Amino acid sequence: MGVLRMGYIHIRVTDLDAAKKHYIDTLGFAPTLEVGRTVYLKGWDEWDHHSVVLEEGGVGVKKFGFKVESPDDIDIIENRARVFGVKTERMSRGDNPEVSEGLRITLPSTHVVEVYYEQTFVGNAVGSVNPESFPRHLAGIGAPRIDHALMVAEDVNANEKFFMDVMDFYQVERLVPDLDHTECSLATWLSVGNRGHDIAILGGPAGTDGKIHHFAFQLYGWSEVLRASDIMSMDDVQLDVGPTRHGITRGQTTYFFDPAGNRNEVFSDGYVAYRDRPTTLWTVDQLGKGIFYHKRQLNEEYTTVFT
Ligand SMILES: [Fe+2]
The missing domain is CATH 3.10.180.10 (2,3-Dihydroxybiphenyl 1,2-Dioxygenase, domain 1)
Known part of the structure; x- marks a missing residue:
């Protein structure tokens, strides 16, 4: 499968x-x-x-x-x-x-x-034979691909079990209440390949089923995340948080909003994940550090604005 x-x-x-x-x-x-x-x-x-x-x-x-x-x-x-x-x-x-x-x-x-199982093959912008490293005239940030999404669910464990049992995802990181309750996911990061996460699920209050927290675009390296944030400022994009680093996934990040209010992220690096790895646990008292490794605090918007 x-x-x-x-x-x-x-x-x-x-x-x-x-x-x-x-x-x-x-x-x-x-x-x-x-x-x-x-x-x-x-x-x-x-x-x-x-x-x-x-x-x-x-x-x-x-x-x-x-x-x-x-x-x-x-x-x-x-x-x-x-x-x-x-x-x-x-x-x-x-x-x-x-x-x-x-x-x-x-x-x-x-x-x-x-x-x-199939989508029309278009090909990337540099081709598959003797390709250049990147196309020379990219617009704006020039993000190469989508990376992952964070969905919001009232019952994180049910969605997590679905992705693991039905779709063969494996668990990479998990937010738990404390080390005596490690089977209770308050949030979870799941991978199906070698990314640190392809899908993450965040627990939300009643009424948040079906919403997303954000979806992300992949970049390569800290300098690209900084350059992307500069371009967002040039284009008057509403920035949320960043540039900074996540403790969870170790990714480098900037969060921002599209004009409709959907939260986006540019995400770089993190680590390579394998199916046989143990799950990294984060206890909820350390969530601030897990999300924003330097500031170690969540802003209110981050935990309340879902679309
Ligand atoms: Fe993300």
Whole structure:
């Protein structure tokens, strides 16, 4: 069974033109398709047709897409999801432009996850034969790809169990009340490959099921995170926190908001994770240091603004 990665995140934005300016001109993603008031975007170092979908109307996440290796994986995940007890339905090729048939699953937290095995191959911006290191004329930050997302769930353990039992994710880091209650996840960081996390889940109060805290774009190194933050300031992007470092995942980060109020992150480095690693535990009394390693304090917005 092979889940490859989070292949796309489909979000809602209040004003598509403002969102395009943010994701295309500032972040440097390229549009590959526009249908009505929905636009499909990819990063320059991604091969498939799109990884970010912006749909006008509201705010927050509509669905996540996870790419698997083969059609057989769809059947395996469908069977496991039924055993787990979540709602599933088959999706047809073309339900999402340029995406194969697959499976649509509603998580315990009400988030919608789509699993598919194929998306139209577009190729990255430097090609696969004798490629240059990067395209010379990238817009804005020029983020190469999406990295991960942090979803909010009232029952973290249920979602965590879903990703581990049904989708073969493994646990990398976990926030627990204290060392006497290490099976109780207040938040969790899960990986399916060698990233420190592909999906993280944060516990939220009643009414936060189905929301996201943020989704992230990958960068390489501290200087790129600093340069990205400079460009955000040039473009009057609303900054949240950073540049700084996370204790959890060791990533280098800046948080900011798109014009609709969805929180984004540029994320660099962290460490390489392996399936046979132990889970790193953080006790909740050290959460400030875990999230913002230098300041060791959370700002109120960080823990209360979800979309
Ligand atoms: Fe993140």
